[in-house]
Amino acid sequence: MNKKEVFLNFVFLGAIARDICLGTRDSQLIALKADQIPEDRIPRNALNAAKVFLAYVDGRTPPHRWMRHASPWPGGRSQREGVCG
Secondary structure, eight states: OHHHHHHHHHHHHHHHHHHHHHHHOOOOHHHHHTTTSGGSSSOOOHHHHHHHHHHHHHHHHHOOGGGGGOOOOGGGGGSSSOOOO
């Protein structure tokens, strides 16, 4: 698998876990928005990049430089606040 496929798999699995924990149905939208990030912009460590992207989607961090061009939501923050746990 290439770097983008690994990144998308981790993002989708993390988004599914987020959906189960928070009772949302956002995983497909999150995966589609992650797919808009070109492979050359994804950092070398795809697992860490997916973790950072999911924290951004969850509203816990601002967007990083490598994901700024493909902001999933206006203002670079999530429409929902909260974290699992």
